[in-house]
Amino acid sequence: MSVVRYRKLPVEVDTIQWTGTNEHEVQEFTGGASRFYALDDADRENSDDPEATATVYDRLHSTWVLVYTGQHIVRGVKGEFYPIAEDVLGETYERVTDAGGPDDRQAYDGELAMYRELVRTLRAVARPDEADMNEVRRLLHHHAADDAAARAENTQGDSK
Template sequence: MPEYRKKPVVIDAIQWTGQNADEVLAFTGSAARLESADCHGDGPPYLVAINTLEGRMVAGRDDWIIRGVQGEFYPCKSDIFEATYERVADDERTDSVSEVRGDEAP
Protein backbone atom coordinates (compact mmCIF):
# COMPACT_ATOMS: atom_id res chain seq x y z
CA MET A 1 0.00 0.00 0.00
CA PRO A 2 1.49 3.41 -0.93
CA GLU A 3 2.19 5.87 1.86
CA TYR A 4 1.74 9.64 1.64
CA ARG A 5 3.28 12.57 3.51
CA LYS A 6 1.43 15.83 4.05
CA LYS A 7 3.12 18.62 2.10
CA PRO A 8 4.65 21.27 4.34
CA VAL A 9 2.65 24.47 4.05
CA VAL A 10 2.93 27.51 6.26
CA ILE A 11 -0.52 28.51 7.51
CA ASP A 12 -1.88 31.67 9.08
CA ALA A 13 -3.62 31.18 12.42
CA ILE A 14 -4.85 33.08 15.44
CA GLN A 15 -5.74 31.77 18.89
CA TRP A 16 -9.15 32.71 20.35
CA THR A 17 -8.39 33.80 23.90
CA GLY A 18 -11.85 35.06 24.74
CA GLN A 19 -10.39 38.57 24.92
CA ASN A 20 -9.35 39.21 21.29
CA ALA A 21 -12.66 39.34 19.42
CA ASP A 22 -11.62 42.28 17.23
CA GLU A 23 -8.46 40.49 16.07
CA VAL A 24 -10.28 37.21 15.39
CA LEU A 25 -13.05 38.91 13.43
CA ALA A 26 -10.55 40.97 11.43
CA PHE A 27 -8.63 37.77 10.60
CA THR A 28 -11.68 35.75 9.54
CA GLY A 29 -13.74 38.48 7.88
CA SER A 30 -17.28 37.37 7.08
CA ALA A 31 -16.44 33.68 7.68
CA ALA A 32 -16.94 33.99 11.45
CA ARG A 33 -19.11 35.70 14.03
CA LEU A 34 -19.41 35.83 17.79
CA GLU A 35 -22.19 33.84 19.46
CA SER A 36 -23.27 33.92 23.08
CA ALA A 37 -21.87 31.07 25.15
CA ASP A 38 -23.61 29.38 28.04
CA CYS A 39 -21.09 30.87 30.44
CA HIS A 40 -20.74 29.33 33.89
CA GLY A 41 -17.64 30.42 35.74
CA ASP A 42 -14.57 32.02 34.19
CA GLY A 43 -15.17 31.27 30.49
CA PRO A 44 -15.59 34.00 27.89
CA PRO A 45 -19.17 35.08 27.19
CA TYR A 46 -18.73 34.32 23.48
CA LEU A 47 -17.78 31.49 21.15
CA VAL A 48 -16.60 32.02 17.59
CA ALA A 49 -18.90 30.40 15.01
CA ILE A 50 -17.05 29.72 11.74
CA ASN A 51 -18.56 28.86 8.37
CA THR A 52 -16.23 26.09 7.13
CA LEU A 53 -16.26 23.98 3.98
CA GLU A 54 -17.89 21.25 6.12
CA GLY A 55 -20.51 23.54 7.66
CA ARG A 56 -20.72 25.60 10.83
CA MET A 57 -18.08 24.86 13.48
CA VAL A 58 -17.41 26.55 16.80
CA ALA A 59 -14.11 27.67 18.31
CA GLY A 60 -14.01 27.80 22.10
CA ARG A 61 -11.52 29.67 24.26
CA ASP A 62 -7.90 28.66 23.52
CA ASP A 63 -8.82 27.03 20.19
CA TRP A 64 -6.89 28.14 17.14
CA ILE A 65 -8.54 29.43 13.97
CA ILE A 66 -6.63 28.43 10.85
CA ARG A 67 -6.79 29.86 7.34
CA GLY A 68 -6.32 26.93 4.93
CA VAL A 69 -4.73 26.75 1.51
CA GLN A 70 -7.97 27.71 -0.27
CA GLY A 71 -8.61 30.68 2.03
CA GLU A 72 -11.08 28.69 4.12
CA PHE A 73 -11.20 28.94 7.91
CA TYR A 74 -11.61 26.20 10.48
CA PRO A 75 -11.07 25.75 14.22
CA CYS A 76 -8.45 23.50 15.77
CA LYS A 77 -8.18 22.43 19.43
CA SER A 78 -5.07 23.80 21.12
CA ASP A 79 -3.48 20.41 21.86
CA ILE A 80 -3.89 19.27 18.24
CA PHE A 81 -2.52 22.58 16.97
CA GLU A 82 0.55 22.33 19.22
CA ALA A 83 1.18 18.73 18.09
CA THR A 84 0.77 19.58 14.41
CA TYR A 85 2.25 23.05 13.90
CA GLU A 86 5.34 24.96 14.94
CA ARG A 87 5.93 28.68 14.64
CA VAL A 88 7.91 29.73 11.58
CA ALA A 89 10.46 32.52 11.74
CA ASP A 90 9.82 35.44 9.38
CA ASP A 91 12.96 34.63 7.35
CA GLU A 92 11.75 31.02 6.82
CA ARG A 93 8.39 31.91 5.25
CA THR A 94 8.90 30.56 1.74
CA ASP A 95 5.88 28.27 1.18
CA SER A 96 3.10 30.29 2.74
CA VAL A 97 -0.59 29.77 2.22
CA SER A 98 -0.68 33.03 0.27
CA GLU A 99 1.91 31.71 -2.16
CA VAL A 100 0.05 28.41 -2.52
CA ARG A 101 -3.17 30.31 -3.27
CA GLY A 102 -1.31 32.57 -5.67
CA ASP A 103 -2.11 35.85 -3.96
CA GLU A 104 0.16 38.29 -2.23
CA ALA A 105 1.48 37.55 1.24
CA PRO A 106 0.10 39.81 3.98
Protein backbone atom coordinates in the same frame (compact mmCIF):
# COMPACT_ATOMS: atom_id res chain seq x y z
CA MET B 1 -9.59 -1.63 -1.06
CA SER B 2 -6.50 -1.34 1.14
CA VAL B 3 -5.52 1.46 3.51
CA VAL B 4 -3.09 3.95 1.99
CA ARG B 5 -0.82 6.13 4.16
CA TYR B 6 -0.08 9.77 3.28
CA ARG B 7 2.33 12.30 4.77
CA LYS B 8 1.19 15.91 5.13
CA LEU B 9 3.03 18.24 2.77
CA PRO B 10 5.03 21.03 4.34
CA VAL B 11 2.77 24.07 4.00
CA GLU B 12 2.63 27.31 5.93
CA VAL B 13 -0.66 28.56 7.34
CA ASP B 14 -1.67 31.64 9.29
CA THR B 15 -3.50 31.36 12.61
CA ILE B 16 -4.95 33.53 15.32
CA GLN B 17 -5.87 32.27 18.77
CA TRP B 18 -9.43 32.83 20.01
CA THR B 19 -9.09 34.08 23.58
CA GLY B 20 -12.79 34.62 24.18
CA THR B 21 -12.26 38.39 24.22
CA ASN B 22 -10.65 39.16 20.83
CA GLU B 23 -13.71 38.84 18.59
CA HIS B 24 -12.85 41.96 16.54
CA GLU B 25 -9.29 40.74 15.82
CA VAL B 26 -10.49 37.30 14.77
CA GLN B 27 -13.17 38.87 12.57
CA GLU B 28 -10.50 40.98 10.85
CA PHE B 29 -8.47 37.81 10.27
CA THR B 30 -11.42 35.80 8.91
CA GLY B 31 -13.09 38.52 6.87
CA GLY B 32 -15.74 39.93 9.19
CA ALA B 33 -18.76 39.07 11.31
CA SER B 34 -20.21 37.04 8.46
CA ARG B 35 -17.35 34.52 8.92
CA PHE B 36 -16.75 34.53 12.69
CA TYR B 37 -18.70 35.58 15.75
CA ALA B 38 -18.78 34.94 19.48
CA LEU B 39 -21.77 32.98 20.73
CA ASP B 40 -24.03 34.67 23.26
CA ASP B 41 -25.70 32.67 26.04
CA ALA B 42 -28.78 31.90 23.93
CA ASP B 43 -26.62 30.72 20.99
CA ARG B 44 -24.58 28.51 23.31
CA GLU B 45 -27.69 26.90 24.82
CA ASN B 46 -29.02 26.11 21.35
CA SER B 47 -25.73 24.83 19.93
CA ASP B 48 -24.56 21.22 19.71
CA ASP B 49 -22.11 21.94 22.54
CA PRO B 50 -22.78 24.66 25.12
CA GLU B 51 -19.02 24.74 25.92
CA ALA B 52 -18.36 26.34 22.51
CA THR B 53 -17.82 30.09 22.70
CA ALA B 54 -17.74 31.09 19.01
CA THR B 55 -18.29 29.82 15.51
CA VAL B 56 -16.34 30.18 12.26
CA TYR B 57 -17.58 29.62 8.73
CA ASP B 58 -15.68 26.98 6.76
CA ARG B 59 -16.44 27.97 3.18
CA LEU B 60 -14.60 24.96 1.76
CA HIS B 61 -17.20 22.68 3.36
CA SER B 62 -20.02 25.27 3.43
CA THR B 63 -20.62 24.87 7.15
CA TRP B 64 -20.30 26.67 10.46
CA VAL B 65 -17.84 25.08 12.89
CA LEU B 66 -17.93 25.55 16.66
CA VAL B 67 -14.88 27.17 18.28
CA TYR B 68 -13.71 26.83 21.88
CA THR B 69 -11.78 29.42 23.84
CA GLY B 70 -8.05 28.76 23.43
CA GLN B 71 -8.32 27.20 19.99
CA HIS B 72 -6.50 28.68 17.03
CA ILE B 73 -8.36 29.65 13.87
CA VAL B 74 -6.37 28.45 10.86
CA ARG B 75 -6.55 29.95 7.39
CA GLY B 76 -6.04 26.85 5.29
CA VAL B 77 -4.34 26.49 1.92
CA LYS B 78 -7.63 27.04 0.07
CA GLY B 79 -8.53 30.12 2.12
CA GLU B 80 -10.88 28.17 4.39
CA PHE B 81 -11.02 28.76 8.13
CA TYR B 82 -11.19 26.06 10.78
CA PRO B 83 -10.42 25.75 14.49
CA ILE B 84 -7.62 23.62 15.85
CA ALA B 85 -6.70 22.88 19.46
CA GLU B 86 -3.36 24.27 20.59
CA ASP B 87 -1.88 20.83 21.34
CA VAL B 88 -2.88 19.51 17.91
CA LEU B 89 -1.47 22.65 16.29
CA GLY B 90 1.84 21.98 18.05
CA GLU B 91 1.88 18.34 16.90
CA THR B 92 0.98 19.21 13.30
CA TYR B 93 2.82 22.46 12.61
CA GLU B 94 5.99 24.21 13.70
CA ARG B 95 6.07 27.96 14.21
CA VAL B 96 7.71 29.91 11.37
CA THR B 97 9.96 32.88 12.04
CA ASP B 98 10.24 35.91 9.76
CA ALA B 99 13.24 34.21 8.18
CA GLY B 100 10.98 31.34 7.12
CA GLY B 101 12.52 28.64 9.32
CA PRO B 102 11.39 26.97 12.51
CA ASP B 103 12.10 29.02 15.61
CA ASP B 104 11.81 26.26 18.16
CA ARG B 105 15.08 24.59 17.19
CA GLN B 106 18.36 26.45 17.47
CA ALA B 107 21.61 25.31 15.93
CA TYR B 108 24.31 24.90 18.54
CA ASP B 109 27.97 25.77 18.19
CA GLY B 110 29.83 23.21 16.14
CA GLU B 111 26.70 21.79 14.48
CA LEU B 112 27.68 22.94 10.98
CA ALA B 113 31.12 21.42 11.38
CA MET B 114 29.52 18.12 12.42
CA TYR B 115 27.32 18.14 9.30
CA ARG B 116 30.39 18.71 7.14
CA GLU B 117 32.07 15.71 8.76
CA LEU B 118 28.96 13.61 8.13
CA VAL B 119 29.00 14.59 4.46
CA ARG B 120 32.63 13.49 4.26
CA THR B 121 31.62 10.24 5.92
CA LEU B 122 28.87 9.63 3.39
CA ARG B 123 31.26 10.33 0.53
CA ALA B 124 33.68 7.80 1.98
CA VAL B 125 30.94 5.20 2.33
CA ALA B 126 30.22 5.54 -1.37
CA ARG B 127 33.71 4.03 -2.00
CA PRO B 128 33.89 1.25 0.61
CA ASP B 129 37.38 -0.18 0.53
CA GLU B 130 39.38 -0.89 3.73
CA ALA B 131 41.14 2.51 3.76
CA ASP B 132 37.80 4.26 3.33
CA MET B 133 36.21 2.20 6.10
CA ASN B 134 39.01 3.25 8.47
CA GLU B 135 38.30 6.85 7.47
CA VAL B 136 34.57 6.30 8.15
CA ARG B 137 35.38 4.96 11.62
CA ARG B 138 37.69 7.93 12.30
CA LEU B 139 35.09 10.45 11.12
CA LEU B 140 32.30 8.82 13.12
CA HIS B 141 34.43 8.79 16.26
CA HIS B 142 35.34 12.46 15.64
CA HIS B 143 31.68 13.30 15.02
CA ALA B 144 30.56 11.59 18.24
CA ALA B 145 33.13 13.54 20.25
CA ASP B 146 32.15 16.85 18.58
CA ASP B 147 28.46 16.11 19.10
CA ALA B 148 28.93 15.35 22.80
CA ALA B 149 31.03 18.49 23.31
CA ALA B 150 28.58 20.71 21.40
CA ARG B 151 25.58 19.35 23.29
CA ALA B 152 27.34 19.87 26.61
CA GLU B 153 28.22 23.43 25.61
CA ASN B 154 24.64 24.06 24.44
CA THR B 155 23.25 22.70 27.71
CA GLN B 156 25.57 24.97 29.70
CA GLY B 157 24.46 27.95 27.60
CA ASP B 158 20.78 27.14 28.30
CA SER B 159 21.34 27.08 32.05
CA LYS B 160 22.89 30.56 32.11
